[in-house]
Amino acid sequence: MSDAPRFKNPVVRWVDHRLPIFSFLHHQQVYPAPRNLNYWWNFGSLAGIMLVVMIVTGIVLAMHYTPHATMAFDSVERIMRDVNYGWLLRYLHMNGASMFFIVVYIHVFRGLYYGSYKAPRELLWIIGIIILLLMMATAFMGYVLPWGQMSYWGAKVITSFFTAIPLVGQSITEWLWGGFNVDNATLNRFFSLHYLLPFVIVAVVFLHLWALHHHKSNNPLGIDIKGSQDTIPFHPYYTVKDNFGIGVFLLVYAAFVFFGPNFFGEPENYIRANPLVTPPHIVPEWYFLPYYAILRAVDDNFIGSWILFGYTLIDAKLAGVIAMFASILILCFLPWLDRSPVRSARFRPAYRWFFWILLLDAFILGWVGANAPDGVWNGIPFLWIGRIATLYYFLHFIIIMPLLSVFERPDPLPHSISQPVLKGGGFAPARVHAKPMEKA
Amino acid sequence: MMRKIGLLGAVVVLLAMGGNAVAAEGELPRQEWSFNSIFGTYDEAALQRGFLVYKDVCSACHSMNLLSYRHLSGTGLSEDQIKAVAASVQVPDGPNDEGEMFERAGLQSDRFKAPFPNEQAARAANNGAYPPDLSLMAKARPGGPDYIYAILTGYEEPPAGFQLNEGMSYNEYFAVSANQIAMPPPLSDGAVTYADGTEATVPQMARDVAAFLAWAAEPNLNERHQIGVGVMLFLIVLTACLYAVYRKVWADVH
Amino acid sequence: MMAHSAHGEATASSGHDAGETRRDFLMLGTGAIGAFGVAAVAWPFIDQMNPAADVLALSTTEVDISKIEVGQSITVIWRGSPVFVRRRTPEEIKAAEEVNLNELKDPQPDSERVKPGKAEWLILVGVCTHLGCIPQGQRSGENRGEYGGWLCSCHGSQYDTSGRIRKGPAPLNLAVPPYSFTSDTVVFIGAGQEASKA
Numbered sequence: 005m006s007d008a009p010r011f012k013n014p015v016v017r018w019v020d021h022r023l024p025i026f027s028f029l030h031h032q033q034v035y036p037a038p039r040n041l042n043y044w045w046n047f048g049s050l051a052g053i054m055l056v057v058m059i060v061t062g063i064v065l066a067m068h069y070t071p072h073a074t075m076a077f078d079s080v081e082r083i084m085r086d087v088n089y090g091w092l093l094r095y096l097h098m099n100g101a102s103m104f105f106i107v108v109y110i111h112v113f114r115g116l117y118y119g120s121y122k123a124p125r126e127l128l129w130i131i132g133i134i135i136l137l138l139m140m141a142t143a144f145m146g147y148v149l150p151w152g153q154m155s156y157w158g159a160k161v162i163t164s165f166f167t168a169i170p171l172v173g174q175s176i177t178e179w180l181w182g183g184f185n186v187d188n189a190t191l192n193r194f195f196s197l198h199y200l201l202p203f204v205i206v207a208v209v210f211l212h213l214w215a216l217h218h219h220k221s222n223n224p225l226g227i228d229i230k231g232s233q234d235t236i237p238f239h240p241y242y243t244v245k246d247n248f249g250i251g252v253f254l255l256v257y258a259a260f261v262f263f264g265p266n267f268f269g270e271p272e273n274y275i276r277a278n279p280l281v282t283p284p285h286i287v288p289e290w291y292f293l294p295y296y297a298i299l300r301a302v303d304d305n306f307i308g309s310w311i312l313f314g315y316t317l318i319d320a321k322l323a324g325v326i327a328m329f330a331s332i333l334i335l336c337f338l339p340w341l342d343r344s345p346v347r348s349a350r351f352r353p354a355y356r357w358f359f360w361i362l363l364l365d366a367f368i369l370g371w372v373g374a375n376a377p378d379g380v381w382n383g384i385p386f387l388w389i390g391r392i393a394t395l396y397y398f399l400h401f402i403i404i405m406p407l408l409s410v411f412e413r414p415d416p417l418p419h420s421i422s423q424p425v426l427k428g429g430g431f432a433p434a435r436v437h438a439k440p441m442e443k444a
Numbered sequence: 445m446m447r448k449i450g451l452l453g454a455v456v457v458l459l460a461m462g463g464n465a466v467a468a469e470g471e472l473p474r475q476e477w478s479f480n481s482i483f484g485t486y487d488e489a490a491l492q493r494g495f496l497v498y499k500d501v502c503s504a505c506h507s508m509n510l511l512s513y514r515h516l517s518g519t520g521l522s523e524d525q526i527k528a529v530a531a532s533v534q535v536p537d538g539p540n541d542e543g544e545m546f547e548r549a550g551l552q553s554d555r556f557k558a559p560f561p562n563e564q565a566a567r568a569a570n571n572g573a574y575p576p577d578l579s580l581m582a583k584a585r586p587g588g589p590d591y592i593y594a595i596l597t598g599y600e601e602p603p604a605g606f607q608l609n610e611g612m613s614y615n616e617y618f619a620v621s622a623n624q625i626a627m628p629p630p631l632s633d634g635a636v637t638y639a640d641g642t643e644a645t646v647p648q649m650a651r652d653v654a655a656f657l658a659w660a661a662e663p664n665l666n667e668r669h670q671i672g673v674g675v676m677l678f679l680i681v682l683t684a685c686l687y688a689v690y691r692k693v694w695a696d697v698h
Numbered sequence: 699m700m701a702h703s704a705h706g707e708a709t710a711s712s713g714h715d716a717g718e719t720r721r722d723f724l725m726l727g728t729g730a731i732g733a734f735g736v737a738a739v740a741w742p743f744i745d746q747m748n749p750a751a752d753v754l755a756l757s758t759t760e761v762d763i764s765k766i767e768v769g770q771s772i773t774v775i776w777r778g779s780p781v782f783v784r785r786r787t788p789e790e791i792k793a794a795e796e797v798n799l800n801e802l803k804d805p806q807p808d809s810e811r812v813k814p815g816k817a818e819w820l821i822l823v824g825v826c827t828h829l830g831c832i833p834q835g836q837r838s839g840e841n842r843g844e845y846g847g848w849l850c851s852c853h854g855s856q857y858d859t860s861g862r863i864r865k866g867p868a869p870l871n872l873a874v875p876p877y878s879f880t881s882d883t884v885v886f887i888g889a890g891q892e893a894s895k896a
Contacts, residue, residue: 039697064746081510081579084664086751089742091664092671240693248690251683258679262672263482266583274584274661275576284620514755553755682735685728692721 036235037242038223040421044118045221046249047111053250054104055209059202061097069149071195073188076151077276095265101143102268103257105291108136116338117359119347120222126339128215133335135208140292140332142201145194147289152273157286159186159194168322185279226348227417234421285376293373294366299328300377301394303387327394334401341401343409351415355408362400368393472587472594472617475651479658483673485666486659488520493638494656495519497649499529500636502578505570505627507558510579511660514552518663519656526552533557571611573626582654582661589654591617596650599629758888760880763819771836773824776887780824780832781875782848783885786859790846791817794860801864804871808860811874821885822861823875826850828868833857848872 011017011026020026068087070079083090112132115121121129148159163186166177182189220229229235236242260267268290272283288296302324334341349356372390379386478487495516498508513530517523530550535557538545550557560566567574582588594617602614602623612624631646638644659665749757759776761783766772771784786794794808795817812820826833828850834840835848835857843849843856845864850856855866862871877887 060743064743067747068750078510082750082752085510085515086753088745088748088750090746090750091668092742093746095668236697241697244686244690244693248683248686251679251686255676255679255683258672258675262668262675265668271584271586271588274580512752512755514751553752678731678735678738682728682731685724685731688724689728692724 033237033239035217035220035238036229036232037221037238038229038234038421039236039241040223040225041221041242041245042224043249044110044114044224046246046253047107047114049246050107050249050253051104051111052209053253054100054107055202055205058097058100058104059206061093061100062199062202064093065097066199069195071149071192073151073191073277076149076191080150092261095261099257099260099265099268101146102289102291103253103260104139105143107253108139109291112136112335113363116362117349118222118224119226119342119344119349121339122342122347123339124219125215125222128212128219129339130336131208131212131215133332135205135212137332138201138205138208142198142205143289143291145198145201148191148194149198150273151191151277153275153277153281153283154270154273154286156186156277156279157283158288159190161286162288163190165321165325168319168325170322187279222347223421224348224350225418225421226346226351227421230420230422287374290370290374293371294369295328295331295373297369297373297390298331298394298397299324300373301387301390302327331394331397334398338401338405342405344412344414346414346417351417352408352412353415354412358400358404358408362397365393365396365400369397472590475590475593475654477589477655477658479655479665483669485669486519487655489640490652490655491519491659492521493640493642493649494652494654494659495521496636496638497631497653498578498656501630501649502653503556503559505559505566505575506578507560507575508556508579508660509558509577511556512552513550513554513556515663518659523552530554571626575627578657578660580661582658584661588661589658592654592657593650595625596631596653597647758886761885761887762883763885764883768818773836774887776823776875781887782820782822782824782836782861782872784820784822784836786818786820790859793846794858797858797860797862803863804869806860806862806871811860811862811871813877813879816879819885820859820861821875821877821887822872824848824872826852826855826868827863827870827872828853828855828866833872 011020016026065083068079068083068090070076080094083094085091087093115129115132144158144162148155163177163180166180167173169176178184180190181187182193220235223229270287270289272285287293303320344352344355346352349359368389372386372393375381375386377387381389478484478490498506513526516526516529521529530552533550534547535550535554536545537548540546560569563574582592585591587594595615598615598617600614600616602608606614606623608614609624612626613628614623615625616623618625631649633645636644636649642648757777759774761772761774763783763785766783766785768785769787769790771782773780773782775781791808797808799805799807808817811822824832824836829852831850831852833848833850833855835842841849841851843865845856845858847857847859847861847864850866850868853867855868856864857868857872858864860871861874863869875887877885880886
C-alpha cells in the first residue's frame with residue numbers, strides 16, 4: 005500500500021512490513037463512510053457484537069455441558085445451579101440468541117427499506133441471506149441441546165420434514181437422525197455442528213464485510229457517494245456512534261437477562277424430553293414463528309387438488325416445506341425483482357406503503373405461528389389468516405415489486421449526500437437521473 | 445415519525461399476543477410474591493416453611509432430583525440444620541467391598557432422596573399416574589408459582605353433571621386435562637406444624653410451598669436481581685457518557 | 699461477552715484550550731468506565747472455570763478407621779487422588795522417629811507429620827512427588843522398598859515409614875493432607891476452608 009502511513013514504532017513497522025496487519029487496521033479507521041447514516045445503520049455492528057457474545061458464552065458453556073441424551077438436561081441444570089455464574093452464562097446465551105435475531109431482522113428490514121440490496125450490493129445482500137440461513141440452522145440445533153420437551157419435539161417435527169422429499173426422503177432423514185428417531189445420535193451430532201457453524205458464520209461475515217467495503221455503505225438517501233465531501237472517516241465518527249448504540253442495546257439485553265430471562269422461552273422446555281409424551285402445543289422459538297406459519301399454511305385441503313402429470317407429485321407436507329424455504333430464498337432474488345432505479349424508500353412513496361404492509365404481514369405470520377393451527381380469532385380460523393398472510397408475502401415479492409418498478413413515480417432525488425437540497429428547488433424527476441445506481 | 449409509530453404499534457401488538465399466550469390458562473389468579481418485582485427477593489421464612497411442607501407432605505410421592513441438601517443454604521437454614529436434615533434420611537450407596545448396595549445416613553452433598561427408585565415404581569404406587577419431579581415445576585408451567593398455588597387451593601366438588609373418572613379429583617385450575625387431576629388434595633389444615641408458629645392453613649401451606657418451589661427452580665434469583673440492578677445502573681451511566689462522547693465528536697460535522 | 703469497548707479515549711486531538719481538556723476528560727472518563735465494565739464482565743467468564751459448587755461439596759471425606767488393624771493400610775479417595783491411611787506398628791513409629799534429619803532430602807521430623815497423641819496414624823496423599831505415579835506398599839505383599847514405607851515403581855523413589863523421601867528422584871516427602879480426628883474412630887480429611895459438605 006503506497007499510501008500506508010509511516011508508523012513511528014519500529015516494532016510495528018517490522019511486523020507491518022511482513023504482515024500488514026497494522027496497515028489493515030489503519031485502513032479500517034480511515035475507511036470512508038457516508039456522513040448521513042442514521043441509527044438504523046447501527047444494527048450491523050450490533051449483529052457482529054452478538055456473534056462474538058454467542059461464541060464466547062457458548063464456548064464456556066461447552067466446558068460444562070454434556071451432549072448425551074441421559075445427561076444433557078441435568079448438565080444444563082448443573083450449570084444453572086452449581087457452576088460459578090453458570091446461570092448468568094446460560095441466560096446470556098439463551099437471551100443472546102433472541103437478541104441476535106432481533107438485531108439481524110432489523111438489519112434486514114433496514115436493507116429492504118433503503119434498497120441496500122440493489123446494485124452493486126446484490127452479492128452483499130445474498131451473502132447476508134446465507135448468514136441468516138446459517139444462523140437459523142445454528143439456532144435450531146442449539147435449541148435441541150438442553151433436551152427438554154420442546155427441544156426434542158421441535159427436532160422431531162423439523163427433521164421429519166425431510167421425509168417429504170420424494171423417493172430418498174426417509175433415507176435422508178434416517179441419515180440425519182443417525183437412527184430411526186431423534187435420539188442420542190442426533191443430539192451428539194447437533195452439538196458438534198452447533199459448535200462448528202458459528203465459525204462458518206464468522207468466515208461468511210468476513211466475506212460480507214469485504215463485499216461491503218468494496219462499494220462502501222448505502223445511506224438513507226440511497227444515492228451514491230460522489231466524493232470525499234460526502235463521507236467521513238469511520239473512526240472516530242462511527243466508532244463512537246456504534247459505541248453509543250451498543251450501550252443502548254446492552255441496556256435492553258441486560259433487562260431481559262436479569263429481569264426477564266425466560267420471557268422469550270417456553271415453560272415446556274423445563275421438562276425433560278419424553279419421547280412418549282407429546283406436548284399440547286409444539287412451538288419453535290419466536291424467531292421461527294413466521295416460517296412456521298407459512299409451513300402450516302399449506303395443508304391437504306389447500307393443495308390436494310393440485311395434480312401434476314396425472315398424479316400428485318407434491319403432497320401438502322412437501323409443499324409446506326418448499327414454501328417455507330422459498331420464503332427466505334426469494335429474498336435472494338429481490339435485486340432482480342425490484343428494478344426501480346431509486347434505492348431508498350424515502351423517495352418511493354408507493355413502495356413505502358408496501359414496506360410497512362410487509363412488516364405488518366411478518367408480524368401477523370409470527371402471531372399465527374404462535375397459535376394452535378386449529379384455533380380461531382374472532383371467528384376466523386388461524387389457518388386462513390396464515391394462508392392469506394403467506395399469499396400476500398409472496399405476492400409482495402413476485403408481483404408487487406416488479407410492478408412497482410414499472411409504474412411507481414418516485415420523488416425527485418437530491419443532488420448529493422452533502423448537498424441534499426439543490427438551490428432553486430426544482431430538479432429533474434428521479435428516473436431521468438438514472439445515476440444513483442452508477443458505480444461509486 | 446409515522447414509521448416509528450407504526451413500528452411501535454406492531455411491537456405492542458406482538459407483545460400483547462405473547463401475553464395472551466402466557467395467560468392461556470384463562471382465569472389463573474395472580475398472587476403477590478416477594479420475589480416478583482425487579483428488586484424482589486425470596487422470603488427465607490416462607491422458603492423454610494415451604495421446605496417443611498415439601499418434606500412432610502409432598503416428598504412422599506414427588507422427587508426433587510436436581511437439588512442436593514447443601515443447596516438448602518439458599519433458604520437460610522444453617523449448616524448444622526442442613527446436616528441434620530440430610531442425616532435424617534437413609535440414602536442408597538455402594539457397592540461395598542462385598543459388592544452389595546447398602547443404605548447410609550444422608551450427607552449434605554447427597555441429592556434429595558427420591559421416594560421411588562424409578563418411574564415404574566412411582567406409577568405402580570399411584571394408580572398408574574406419575575407424580576412429576578418438582579425441581580423445575582415453577583418454571584415448567586405457565587404461571588409458575590401462581591399456577592402451583594392455584595392447583596393446591598383449587599380442589600372442589602365437581603359441578604353438577606361432571607363425569608369424574610375413577611380415582612381422579614376435580615380441580616378448577618388443572619385445565620390441561622379437563623379439570624381432572626390424579627393427585628388427591630394433598631394439603632389439609634394443620635398437616636404440618638410450623639417451627640415459627642405460623643398457622644398451617646391450606647392457603648398458607650400452598651403459598652409457602654409455591655414459594656419454596658419457585659426458589660428450587662430458580663435459586664439464584666436474589667443474586668440475579670442484585671447484579672442486575674448494578675448492571676443497569678452501570679449501563680445507564682456508561683451509555684450517557686458514550687452519548688456525550690458521540691455528541692462531542694460529531695459536533696464539528698454538522 | 700458484552701464488549702464495553704474503551705474507544706472513547708482514542709482521539710487524535712491535542713488538548714490545548716479548556717474545551718479540548720474537557721473533551722479529553724470526557725474521553726478518559728468514558729474509557730475508564732468502559733474498562734471497568736470490561737473487567738467486571740470478564741470475571742464471571744474466568745470464575746466459571748473454578749471448581750463448581752458440587753465439586754467443592756465433595757472436597758472432604760470422612761473415613762471410618764475403626765476396622766484398621768495395627769500394621770494395616772487402607773486407601774481412600776480424596777479430591778480425586780488416593781490417600782494412604784496406615785496404622786503403624788510400634789517398630790515403624792520408632793524407625794521413623796529415630797531417623798537423623800540430616801540424611802533427609804526434605805528434612806521433616808516425624809512428629810510434624812502426625813497428630814499429637816496419634817502417632818499410630820499416618821495419613822498421606824498417595825501421589826509420588828516426582829511425576830505423580832501412585833507408590834506401592836499399601837497391600838500386603840507389595841514391595842515397600844528399603845525403608846519400609848512405599849516404593850514408586852515408575853522411577854524408583856523410596857519413602858520411609860513416615861512417608862519421607864529417602865532415595866530416588868522425588869524431591870519432596872509424600873504430602874500430608876489437612877485432616878482431623880472428629881472422634882477416635884473417624885478421621886475427617888479436608889480442611890473445611892471451602893464449602894465442605896460431605
